[in-house]
Amino acid sequence: MKLKSLLALACLLASLRCAAAGEPPLVFAYNLFPPWKTMDAHGEPQGPYTELMREVARRAKLRLAFLPCPLARCLQYMRQGKADVVIGVKNTAGRREFIDFIDPSFATGSRLALYQRSDDPRPLHSYRQLYPFLIGVVEGVRYQDEFDGDLRLRREPAPSLDSNFRKLKAGRIDALIADERQTAELAADAEFHRHVKRAPLLLYSPEPRRIGLAIHSQRYTHKRRIARALRSMLQDGTVARLLAQAQKPQS
Incomplete structure (x- = not known):
């Protein structure tokens, strides 16, 4: 069995143990998004967003279970009410x-970087210069309103950002976003760092980050408890402390 399958099975078994203990848990549709949402070698979810959600659940007196899935499948689980929160x-x-x-x-919003192959001489300083490029994106991800539309x-x-870096290295795409x-983390990896370069162009998505609760979830009634828990974490500095674990890279 592949490692990813073993990790997913471990998380699902943990979910079943939670359900057996009493009230059904709050099911977290968990797509990997390094460095904010990751898994360690033992299949344990970690990262700043992960710890933030754990603390929200603790303060809201809800048990949390993880359901690992690619983003597109996570969204489908949310649509169906099979998962409760993202x-x-x-x-x-x-x-x-x-x-x-909620x-x-x-x-706040996020900064979006673009990468080219290190031997690509074409300039990429302005948005209009993107038009000749074949740009690698991740299935299901939304980036920025202008770019997406x-x-x-x-x-x-591609199914993942790793895949896009490999496609860029192999010359199958011209850029990725x-x-x-x-x-920054992937570009510094030994597999890629000599083959890719960051483009000067930077896009910005102003949309603030929020916790999302499935409207068709049986746990939707917990919305106020979740919002109250998060508000208390913002007020006492817990959110800032957790997010500081993922420091912004140097430009």
């Missing part, structure tokens, strides 16, 4: 049909 997922009109992005927000851009979807912190 965190850090971009708020869009389509997603608001089945997810309630107040307060816990973080621009029909002149050519996009090539992702969160600045996430791309």
Whole structure:
């Protein structure tokens, strides 16, 4: 059995143990999003967003269970009410049909970096210079309103950011886009650092980050408890302390 399958099974077994203990847990649809949502070698979810959600659940007196899934499947679970909560997922009109992005927000918008192959001489200083490029994106991810809605851009979807870095290295795409912190970690990896370079162009998504609660979830009645717990964490500095674990990379 593959490692990812073993990790997913471990989290699902943990979920079943929680359910057996009494009240059904708050099921966290858990897509990996390094460095904020990761798993260690033992399959234990970790990272700042993970710890933030654990603390929210603790203060709201709710037990938390993790359901690992790629983003597109996580969103489907939320739509079906099979999962209860997501965190850090971009708020869009389509997603608001089945997810309630509750107040307060816990973080400001994000900076989006672009990478090219290190031997690509084409300039990428302005948005318009993106048009000749085939740009790697991750399936299901929303980046920025202008970028997402621009029909002149050519996009090539992949299941993960790692896949896009490999495609860029192999010359199958011309550029990739992702969160600045996430791309910095992968670009520094020995597999990629000599083959890719960061482009000068930087895009910004102003949408604040929120916890999302599935509208069709049986735990939707806990919305006020979750919002109250998060508000208390913002007021006492817990959120700032947890998010500081993922320091912003140098430009």
